[in-house]
Amino acid sequence: QKEVEQDPGPLSVPEGAIVSLNCTYSNSAFQYFMWYRQYSRKGPELLMYTYSSGNKEDGRFTAQVDKSSKYISLFIRDSQPSDSATYLCAMSVGYSSASKIIFGSGTRLSIRP
Amino acid sequence: DAGITQSPRHKVTETGTPVTLRCHQTENHRYMYWYRQDPGHGLRLIHYSYGVKDTDKGEVSDGYSVSRSKTEDFLLTLESATSSQTSVYFCAISGSGTGGPSSYEQYFGPGTRLTVT
Numbered sequence: 394q395k396e397v398e399q400d401p402g403p404l405s406v407p408e409g410a411i412v413s414l415n416c417t418y419s420n421s422a423f424q425y426f427m428w429y430r431q432y433s434r435k436g437p438e439l440l441m442y443t444y445s446s447g448n449k450e451d452g453r454f455t456a457q458v459d460k461s462s463k464y465i466s467l468f469i470r471d472s473q474p475s476d477s478a479t480y481l482c483a484m485s486v487g488y489s490s491a492s493k494i495i496f497g498s499g500t501r502l503s504i505r506p
Numbered sequence: 507d508a509g510i511t512q513s514p515r516h517k518v519t520e521t522g523t524p525v526t527l528r529c530h531q532t533e534n535h536r537y538m539y540w541y542r543q544d545p546g547h548g549l550r551l552i553h554y555s556y557g558v559k560d561t562d563k564g565e566v567s568d569g570y571s572v573s574r575s576k577t578e579d580f581l582l583t584l585e586s587a588t589s590s591q592t593s594v595y596f597c598a599i600s601g602s603g604t605g606g607p608s609s610y611e612q613y614f615g616p617g618t619r620l621t622v623t
Binding site: 397399401435437442481483488492494496 | 613616
């Protein structure tokens, strides 16, 4: 069983829809949760990170962590064609450059104009 | 791409040949990482470096070696390439030394597509 599970999609939604992307994990020691966005043929870029449980909002993006269920989500409001990308969840136990980050396999998202 | 370049960007090689991939950064970050990305597996850490000549293994290090003789360069070597090492390889950097989120965030390079035939 993988430490981090993520539905690979693809997920296709119309422009303007609310998108929900999710990951589950098995290691209860994870405390730092991240979402990376990866455009085709590019390297991943950090979109958001959260610590422990709760919500964090940044513009149209909201990250949510439920540690009791070992479940994290990324919501995208008013989705745009430019949001079409692969979204990878990631998590780690510690918060330092030495902490190993475990990545999900990514969900491919397509926003239809 | 946060001052990270990878070379070559594409390479096709034959089974059994040695291959070296290069990661170069201009940001003076202390930490450098090599990942591979495969369908269904996401990004998996191969090796990382926490300073010149200081390296450690990651999750999938078998068949790979690394070297870091200068802060700005981190080399990944496949000593005898196999078809299972066909993948996209990403380099990442981290650790600006300032503390806080910006020092922890990993910045990724553009990737190298390697095909082993």
